[in-house]
Amino acid sequence: MAITDEIKKTLSDPTPLYALAGAGDLAYEKLREVPGKVEALAADRKGTQEKATAKLQEAQSRLVDAQAKVAGTVSTLPADLKELQEKAQSFALAQVGRAVELAVKAKEAYDELAERGKGVVDRSRPAEGAPAAVQPAGAEAVAEEPEPVDAELVEDDETAAEAEEPAAGPTAKKSARGRKSAE
Template sequence: MPITDEIKKTLTDPTPLYALAGAGDLAYEKLREVPGLVEALAADRQGAQEKATARLHEAQELLAGAPAKVTEAVTAFPADLKVLQERAQGFALQQVARALELAVRAKETYDELAERGKVVVDKARPQGGSAEAVEPADEPVRAELVDDADTSAPKKPAKARKGTADASE
């Protein structure tokens, strides 16, 4: 595929704009929920203070027994390095699988935002038409573009053959 086709495809693909519009619409939707959440948090402030105090006491109790637990963990540490190596490899494989899962979820989220943005853009259009129905007119390639095979010479537009217009009349 010539580079001009790739550039044209990139410049005419509305998917990134749809994803941006979808993200903006989602952000607006979530921001509208904020006042209700603030009121709920203000009402629950007293309960949160009591929970925080209880957790502080629990943490202090855990810290009191921490030195004994650390000593126990160090003595129970496996001496066999091969077991440690196998565990490390297993953990690394789990993280690779997790990274792949996150990449798939990111792509799905991007696609969902693009669909949401397409709906928002279609609703915002005065004529209600779809953006896919509007295609840019084919324009001739400019003479300054460089041919893929020869990067030193500019492309010259193709000349019409003599007699082809006469033959069609």
């Protein structure tokens, strides 16, 4: 029987009906305010339209001013565009000529450096039949095939070198050996 009691209590409770009546009253109240808001919006709309019209007229006047400025600027441009084109062409041709001139100078400098380098290489190579001592100091000897060295001659040369340079120390022995093996 608890269920029947609950149903009776729910149906006899007027709270949902009161909520529905309150919502209807609130809707009626808000609908009564609508005509006043519509009139306010209409008045605002008229003011907004007037402001928009004023801004449009201002923008149109600025556009007319800008068009006048552009027309004035265009009229100050050189009347003879062909003359301007010819000047640009002659300038471009002059720059091309200058670039060619610089390229010729660069080629000449390159050729001079190559000739100089050839001379340096030729001087650093020993002439056929010439002793290696003719070479500049520090130049590497270029030999096609090393000749066999007699061990007795090397020892004799080392002792002779030591006798000639007694104060030089151990580094002199190494340099004397290096010179002999390079020959």
